[in-house]
Amino acid sequence: MAVEVNRDLCEANGLCVAAAPEVFELENDEELIIREAPADAELAARIKVAVASCPRLALRVTD
Numbered sequence: 001m002a003v004e005v006n007r008d009l010c011e012a013n014g015l016c017v018a019a020a021p022e023v024f025e026l027e028n029d030e031e032l033i034i035r036e037a038p039a040d041a042e043l044a045a046r047i048k049v050a051v052a053s054c055p056r057l058a059l060r061v062t063d
């Protein structure tokens with residue numbers, strides 16, 4: 001599963017980080033870093049929660 005962030009929309013509030021910290025990280029509390037996610041059903045479910053929880057609709061699953 002791959003995820004993209006629209007940096008024009010992201011406000012770095014960290015909600016996605018809380019849902020899946022293995023994949024999402026805020027660098028210097030302002031820039032979102034997205035790591036490649038290993039194939040894992042439990043993690044994939046949390047990534048979907050992270051995408052759905054973004055109040056700015058800044059995240060998109062790309063595959």
Ligand code: SF4
Nearest residue numbers: 010011013014016054
């Ligand atoms: S939840 Fe959305 S707005 Fe918040 S850090 Fe993640 S991508 Fe950015």
